[in-house]
Amino acid sequence: MADAALSSPANRAAPAKARVQNVQAPLWRNGLFVLPFLVVFVALLVVPLVWGIWLSLHKADAFSSGRFVGFANYVRLYNDKIFWQAIGNTFYFVLLTVPALAVIGLMLALALNSRTRTAAVLRTVFFASSVLSVTIVTLIWRIVFVPGFGLLATVYGWFGAAPPAFLSDPDLVMIAIAIATIWWCIGLPMMLFLSALQQIPGDIYEAAALDNANRWRTFRYITLPSIKRTFVLVVVIQIVLQFQLFGQAKLMTNGGPNNVSKPMVLYIYEAAFTKWDLGLGAAASEVLFVLILIAAMVQFLVSRRKGESA
Amino acid sequence: MTAPAAPTPASDVGRGAPSGMVGRTTGDRIILGLTIALAIVMMAPLLWVVALSLKDNKELMVSMNAVFHAPYTVQNYINILATSSVFRWILNSLVVAGGLTVGTLVLSSLAGYGFARLNFPFRNVLFVIVLMGLAVPEQAVLIARHQLFSWLKLHNTYPGLILPGLSAPFGVFLMTQYFRAIPKELDEAALLDNASRFKIFWKVLLPLTLPAQATLGIFTFLGAWNDYLWPLISGTKKEMYTLTVGIASTQTNFAQSEGLGFLMSQAVFAGAPILILYLFFQKYIVTAVSGAAVR
Amino acid sequence: MTAQIEITEVTKRYGALTVLENLSLSIKANEFMVFLGPSGCGKSTLLRMIAGLESVDEGTIAINGRRIDTLPPGQRDLAMVFQSYALYPHMSVADNMAFGLKNIGVPADVIATRLSEAARMLEIGHLMERKPGQLSGGQRQRVAIGRAIVKEPKAFLFDEPLSNLDAALRVRTRVELAQLRHRVKSTMIFVTHDQIEAMTLADRVVVMNNRRIEQIGTPMDIYTRPATRFVATFVGSPTMNFLKAKMDSRDGFATLTLPDGATLQTAMRSDGLAPGAYELGIRAEAVRPARAGETVTTSGTVEVLERLGDRTLLYIRLSDGSMIVAEDAGLSRAAIGDRMELTLDGSRVHLFDGEGRAFHAVEAAHG
Amino acid sequence: MTAQIEITEVTKRYGALTVLENLSLSIKANEFMVFLGPSGCGKSTLLRMIAGLESVDEGTIAINGRRIDTLPPGQRDLAMVFQSYALYPHMSVADNMAFGLKNIGVPADVIATRLSEAARMLEIGHLMERKPGQLSGGQRQRVAIGRAIVKEPKAFLFDEPLSNLDAALRVRTRVELAQLRHRVKSTMIFVTHDQIEAMTLADRVVVMNNRRIEQIGTPMDIYTRPATRFVATFVGSPTMNFLKAKMDSRDGFATLTLPDGATLQTAMRSDGLAPGAYELGIRAEAVRPARAGETVTTSGTVEVLERLGDRTLLYIRLSDGSMIVAEDAGLSRAAIGDRMELTLDGSRVHLFDGEGRAFHAVEAAHG
């Protein structure tokens, strides 16, 4: 018995040692490289996420652990007109900004895709706003939109006209927020398109020139198909980003008038920090998460299809 | 992601454009003209804000049009500097943004190398989970995270401000992509040179990721510097304010119009360092953006 | 339709760098003209100027007597095949070929006819619905040619179209191109830095170097009677052997004394030649191991031996230290380290004087 | 230090795909062995298995009698030169070369000596402080070799090290490599799909195709006595001509009847050959335009003509429609469309039967 017990590990070790060496073999040891990040990732993202889901099943405020209520919070969300409105607002906002960002970004990239000094300066100009924080962006745009003495009013004043009430007309507030957002975010799509344009080999443009293609046909038949994937990518990235609208709405209109500019994230924030209804806020968070996850899955599928065909 | 070459200078950006071709100039000029016009529209709000910040508050209170004529003053900026805490806030922002940047670089590089180059049990599953983390908006975990940090007594500490940012998977994603683009022969050559896995990472591959490090570093730094929501609810003591929160806190209750110029100077003050940083690192940022997404 | 192309005193600069200077060249209708030269000598630039992809700084380019250097590329009625083929990656082969025709509003039925014609000629009929990404290198190459053919242009411009193919395919495609050239009657300009391509395809070769044209002539001309030492070096593989030599005249023919004291009687008339120091140029195929009884010109030791199958190249170190390459049969019995006696063929020598002027034993070749 | 390498019944699979199957091979100490084969045949895979960069699924690899396939790559005492060179881009040339030595704790003075030795041998002394990015292709190649040399490995492994060089440089580097090989005494394994490299460099060539070894032999062996039709096709440029032929025996030698009715008396013993249908293989250099008075084997029309300078290749369409390539002198007077009478050299023919077995007129070559 003892002998067998002693010898068996050795026996087992022998073939293990003789086992073919493979530099690609999975080894626990290799996992050490990703471990530090995984610890932080799990502790600060996965755990809060799970905790958030748990919380969403509770009636809880910031100061007490709360009591289990099952899906009651979700039922409340379902019955809450404002929540539906917030979802609608969010989609409306995405609809306002994403196509504009994609199209304007592409136009700018096309116009600035050259090696001149001017183009370099203009690229800087169009990207510069992207580095500002939301606090500053909204401050700037409030000053632009403010009735009476804002930049817009001043400019309109030169022509003796009164500007539209961008921050109080229910039909215009979302557009105002969208304008500020586009101004703020245009740099990223532009850069993505620029880099995509640069990956189009110059010689197919030369071939097209020899093929007598005019500017429009060159764009339509050469450029556009070549950046199709980037276009999809930009759209998906922007959908995910714009879904998370918060700062602009909170700081420019605080969701008003009458919630027409209240996006989901602001709803969540208010539920948690104004109404102290953590459970409700957490439930709304999960809904947002699911919506964004769907968008991200689309992105994943798109990029995977890209990987397959590449 | 392109192969890890030296970062292309920004002036190289227009490579794809046909350059010496005969013909087609008027059209180009019209487009350039329109673009410049749009750029001016783009810049107008910024210039307006800068102009406002250089005006005396009292004068602006009477009429906003004062902005179009002299006198201009830097008094608003002097007032900001006199708010003694501002330097503390800048320090806090530097510590938080810097700490987060360094931490992100370290964690992302290690993990990126691991995911890109090494095989270990459950690697693919873990990578997909991390990728799914990209879809988790910060706001979705805000509440739970705040509670967690309360229990851990991490609020109003530097770790409390830095740690949440470290969990963002974007850096890992970026670095993984970047490591994957480095030719595998380099690892293999080093393996034949008897180098350990860590040595390959540290001595052979890491130096090649410098452009990506610069990119990720800049983005992380910018993001941390401009973050508003988390510092607002975690760094709640004056001496733990970051610059964004601090500047927001000085805005007077209900009397903004008194201090319009002052308010604008704060906007400029908080935005300027980051804009300068941007201009300074522009070429990296440009390649970074390009590299990060396409492919 | 074909084109006679006249390039007159053309100059091209990139900033301070002058790439081409005062270059003139006349290409006959239906001629297959090859631009040959080392990398960076301006071949592509010249071709692209003809195509309209680069502007002309000075001088003019005319086709059939009409000046074209001010026209945009699309209106010059030329077709170009790029080194990278520049196929539109997202269009099918058929669409690639039809794009240029659609742009100028050619009727659909004409397009269809031309496409099927070209597809038949190039044997790419079964590929018409594929995307370029689904084609092999050689197939892409043929599609690129097909795209040029359907336009029925006045002239074809090729910029190193074979250099992206692997060795075996390159040889095959070269042969196909040579066949094609006799089916499609049109002026063709072909850029390459591969002298074999130039030799095998051209009616005439323009050898370019360093902003200038070194020589224009038929392939055999430039091989057998290189105008300059550069042309002699650049054309032919292995490279021509060069040896220092002292020239004397004997019986109206030049006699050479090599550095190791050996003498070589040449078939070169010494009429116009001043006796003195020259550089002797001789190709490997004119240097052979001496057979029993043959006159031995010089001798040395075999240092490297390259068996190419049908022949063997011997790299031989002469007693004065210089290296000479000799050609032997495929089944050569030579081995490294062997002492080897060599015969130089005096009827195939070239002399180059200090100014780079060349003198040849062979009279102007036919063709 | 050198290595005798024994590969025994090695099999390699990627998932369901079997890349190598039951392959055995023995490489002698100090031998220069070339793996030759078409793209994707598994050459690199085999090399990388020797290096330890790929695992061995079945079978063993031993060096000097010691099994190494279970050792990590760093401990096998081999050096590898990659196709892309894989130089560490951020390290100077000197650091690149020293990296492997430092990793195993070689003393600094030894490193310095080895580095300067290698630098002298490869003439890269002036490049030692540069980064790889500042080197030309050829220089990088030499640095990569230098990095291998300083390790003083038991064997060198080369994976297509010349394929990233341009044509001229490739020829030059090939010659350099041949010279180096006589200075550094070590076993060398060299992977290529370029038959000229294989022919000119190898002591022995392993011709691989489709998971298997087709033939192992000296370059002359595989050129003159290819074991299979595949080898015959793959080795030699232009590719061997193939014609259908009916074999009969006359006086103990094989006589062939070609499709156009022409007959060819060969120097091949017909002892072991069953009369019947075969494929005749004959290289271009054994097919010549018949000179006056010579026996004419067959005739056809010149369709393509490739002037290579020292010789001319004639692509001739025979009356039955098949194409044959013949070799003529550099100054050949043939022109396209000419009717041409050909002599086939009966002492240099090969026959391939239906199973792909080969029979040769030439006896085993020397060497």
Added chain:
Amino acid sequence: ATELTFQRFFGACDADFGSNTDVSKAVGECGIITSMVNKFNADNPDIHVAVTTVEWPGYDQLTAQFAAGDPPDIVTIHHSALSDYQTKGLLLPLDEVLAANGIKPADFTDASRNGVTKDGKIYGLPIDNWTMLFHINMDLFKQAGLVDASGKPILPKSVDELLAQAKQFKEKTGKPYLIQNLANETALYTRNLYTYLFQQNSDFFADPTKVKINTPEAKKVVEMYKAIFDQGDTTKDLDYAASINAFLAGEGGVHLNGTWMIGDYNASAEKPGTALNKGGYAVYPYPQLFSGKHAQYADGHSLAVSQKDRSEEQTAAIGKFLKFMADHDFDWSRTGHLPAMKAVLDSAEFKALPHRDTVAPIAELGTSLPGAVQRQFAIQDIIGQEMSAAITGQKEVDASLADMESRINELLANL
């Protein structure tokens, strides 16, 4: 020294008052409170009060701090927000501390004492009361013929009168009668509604956990504001800052704004060349338009103390600080707010402050919501949103009121 943390809004003004200890020299909310703390620190070397300023109103942050278990010692809280924290047991009852320092609840004005008293205990030191006022541009009123013989503005006494006067005002001056900040705003709407519900004796918070606001009284108020809006008798698209500018520029007759603006407007009126200097500036409580109780909505600021473990010295120091603040209530009342201490209200020096004669009645008129009503800031948002929807015509009045009621009740039901 004993360290106390004091968290407040009112902004930062270290540039002007960072080292000022002479409270009488300070002006404005920020300047005065900064100077007061400076002076306290100077007077009490054994205590150090460290100030954290937060963005107004700072409750998100405060909530976060309480949740994190690390709240400041002393914090500014609106009377209306006290119960949120008090009901969670987060605040320290101050009765003992105040008593120990000689501050008696009876010293407070009624409005203030009611504002800080919850369940019979005092949870904050009241420092002021504030309310909304009619800030009047006398020049335009004169042009509109709305000034009586004694030079006092004529204010309406009923809804109809209000509408008529507004119409008259517009005809005479070409400018709107009211300047309201209707953009990006909820507080103004809510305060207006509360005021006129009080004036109709509507007891909409009879049950502090359930509102009853879908009532004819509420409808009357909303319809009145809608009529003003529809007739163009008010500015429409101004936000808070813009409304102040508009009033200063003489763009309308009456600015609905709080007590805190008195100082600024008065200063502007004294400066030659300004719109207010032309004909003068007057300020009054909201006019009584209905027949019920004379009342208007009021709130106040207080200093609350968080519930946490403290040493005796710390508690004593807090007491000392509160006492100091109570003693300097007059200085604070210079901001325009009404003092929280009866004695100050009655003092001559207070009465000598500009316009205090006309606004003093609000000490009596000022009414707040029942102290037990929680989440008043959240309720304010709901009311403001629905009212603005109704007034600007996005929604039917009835529908708004119905939604208003159900939303508030849903909020309160889920506390």
